[in-house]
Amino acid sequence: MKSKSPKAKLFVFDSNPDIQAKKGLFEKVWKTNFPSQLEYIPNASIESVDVATKTMTFEVLPKLKADVLNIIPPQSCGPIASRAGLASVDKRWCGVDFLSYASLVQPDIHVLGDSIASPPGMPKSGHMANQEAKVCAAAIAAWSLGQAIPSMPLIANTCYSFVSETEAMHVTGVYRYDAAKKTMAPVPGAGGLSVAPTLLEGIHAMGWAGNILADSLE
Ligand SMILES: Cc1cc2nc3c(=O)[nH]c(=O)nc-3n(C[C@H](O)[C@H](O)[C@H](O)COP(=O)(O)OP(=O)(O)OC[C@H]3O[C@@H](n4cnc5c(N)ncnc54)[C@H](O)[C@@H]3O)c2cc1C
Structure with missing residues (x-):
């Protein structure tokens, strides 16, 4: 523009x-x-x-x-999840067990990514969906082998925002399972935030994108 x-x-x-x-x-x-x-x-x-x-x-x-409108409608889990009766939180989001991402209402169905009901302070992102998939896969593998599922998952998020064609800034966070509350919670002091957008962070952002896409999709 x-x-x-x-x-x-x-x-x-x-x-x-x-x-x-x-x-x-x-x-x-x-x-x-x-x-x-x-x-x-x-x-x-x-x-x-x-x-x-x-x-x-x-x-x-x-x-x-206006000349151009870009409307983002109210967000909710995908229709396939609500039709399957999984939208147990506010009829919008899917409640899950954070050790396995099994639905709280249909335990044989696992839900991850944007459709889940995130605990407070936990973002929704492609990076988080990638991490949740690994926790989910580890739990299913453990179940299949008759082993106990990992009880203390630790996952991370990184989110870059470009503010020009070349400069970016980031926010990161680390989240650990809280066994007492049966939820994920931010690890105090473990995250980070850019001081300002820079060219170097623009390069890091492209590297991050290539890596997370390769890890998730290839
Ligand atoms: C503008 C924008 C910028 C973003 N930037 C970042 C970023 O920099 N970093 C980051 O980590 N995240 C970013 N995100 C967030 C990220 O894109 C999402 O968190 C992530 O894609 C969620 O993954 P998901 O698999 O849960 O859902 P989705 O990516 O939405 O995937 C769901 C898939 O299911 C398919 N589907 C739905 N219903 C059916 C059905 N009935 N049958 C078959 N398929 C079906 C859909 O077509 C879709 O492909 C951004 C999002 C937006 C909108």
Whole structure:
């Protein structure tokens, strides 16, 4: 947009009360790099969309017409999971046993990735889905061999965001099984956050993407 259509403006309407990840970093980049081109508006739940006139109606804000609308609908587990009766949490997400990713309502079905009900503080990402798959596979392998399943899974997340064609910034986290609460919980002090986006992190981000895609899909 900056190179092809510098007069255009991007409005980010968020139904959340605030930016959910890398808040300080995003705010700094937006202010520095896109001061008049990007505006973030929190608490902006959409009521309806008129596709013919490209107009959005909000619960509280005035209606808005734009040249391009990119609407992200309310998130939930995939329809195949709800149809199978797995959406046990708020009728939206699949509750699982975090030692095996077996569904809490249909234990012979394993669910991982975006469809699960994440514990507080645990992100949803391709990286997390990759890690959850390994915990799930290890549990199934142990069951198949008549062994006890690993009882203290430790998994990690890395999430890069590009803020220009070449510069990126990251957030990382490590999560451990909490046996008392039967859930995953962040390991205090084990994560990390960029100080600022850099070219080097842009290179690291491409390396991370190649590795995680190869590990997950090949
Ligand atoms: C814009 C964007 C940027 C992102 N950036 C990152 C990032 O930098 N790093 C990161 O780690 N994560 C990132 N994510 C998140 C990541 O893409 C998801 O967390 C991840 O893809 C979840 O994997 P999943 O397998 O649970 O679900 P999905 O990737 O959604 O896979 C589900 C699959 O199931 C298929 N499916 C659904 N129903 C059926 C059916 N009935 N029969 C057969 N197939 C079916 C779907 O077509 C789909 O292919 C990003 C997501 C978005 C939207």
